[in-house]
């Protein structure tokens with residue numbers, strides 16, 4: 001079924017809401033709506049198909065909608081502001097029903113006797129046609145006006161923390177205002193109680209549920225992380241203040257606690273499962289220790305094949321996606337794991353993935369499996385120019401100097417070398 005039939009059978013793209021069971025794709029399209037809304041305008045022809053109050057037809061970046069509230073404007077179309085049967089503004093009517101500021105904008109709308117059809121145009125470009133370049137400048141403008149930290153120091157500090165990919169991914173989402181808190185969802189017209197599920201008092205913003213809520217505070221007070229930025233109004237400025245004030249150990253602890261609180265919050269919201277407050281801290285610690293442990297085991301076991309491990313992440317060349325592979329061994333459980341993080345040219349994390357499988361394998365085999373996973377994951381995501389990075393030199397040199405190998409390891413390398421994008 002098309003989007004139009006399913007989601008806005010009676011309206012337009014701009015007036016559609018999310019509905020009760022939105023598909024993933026529609027949700028993504030909906031997310032883009034805010035941006036499109038900022039740049040798209042109604043082009044007035046004879047005005048008979050444009051709602052005076054309901055559509056963005058004024059040629060102004062910030063105020064495309066009529067703000068006057070004269071009762072005659074309700075449910076009327078723009079041609080009601082024109083002279084009877086003509087495509088010409090009726091000055092008398094307009095002065096009667098519109099405020100001064102609305103009038104000024106209406107005078108800027110040129111009318112044409114030649115094209116009487118009402119349509120849409122893209123305001124950011126003189127041609128009225130959508131261009132990628134103009135969308136890009138609109139995006140840049142939106143970026144600087146939001147609260148997303150735009151400075152490289154913040155992101156640099158975040159990327160350099162040695163954290164499990166799932167935690168990095170979580171921090172990236174919360175720092176770019178894309179964590180689906182109840183408050184965040186309610187601002188997108190999703191019918192949901194915006195209150196915090198723990199205290200049921202304040203609206204659930206990221207800053208509230210992760211930091212300010214009395215439940216969150218009970219976790220923080222048991223941690224080693226000193227409280228900071230009491231005046232912060234949004235999560236990112238609080239976290240930015242923290243990254244400046246904390247040392248590496250405290251930043252790591254804070255990151256793990258934030259992730260753990262969100263995990264417990266989801267338990268409560270989705271499974272009505274209220275866990276013990278001590279558990280938040282122990283889950284944070286256990287997850288981190290597990291991950292560090294697995295890393296250390298790998299590094300120790302693979303020491304002979306690591307030369308200058310990839311500690312400093314460097315940005316890939318333009319248009320490339322870089323996937324970092326990190327294998328992990330859980331020998332006591334007879335399992336192994338692979339962590340993948342994909343970053344763009346500017347170092348923004350695009351996606352992260354972990355998988356855990358049965359098998360007590362040697363580290364270089366796990367790493368080779370990780371590289372193969374990274375390739376198929378990239379293909380599934382449609383990334384065709386990919387740099388896969390591993391810190392296991394043995395696998396890399398084996399890959400670069402193909403030699404005949406009849407072994408499971410050799411088979412995996414063969415698959416990587418001959419991977420078909």
Ligand SMILES: [Zn+2]
Nearest residue numbers: 196198199213
């Ligand atoms: Zn609360």
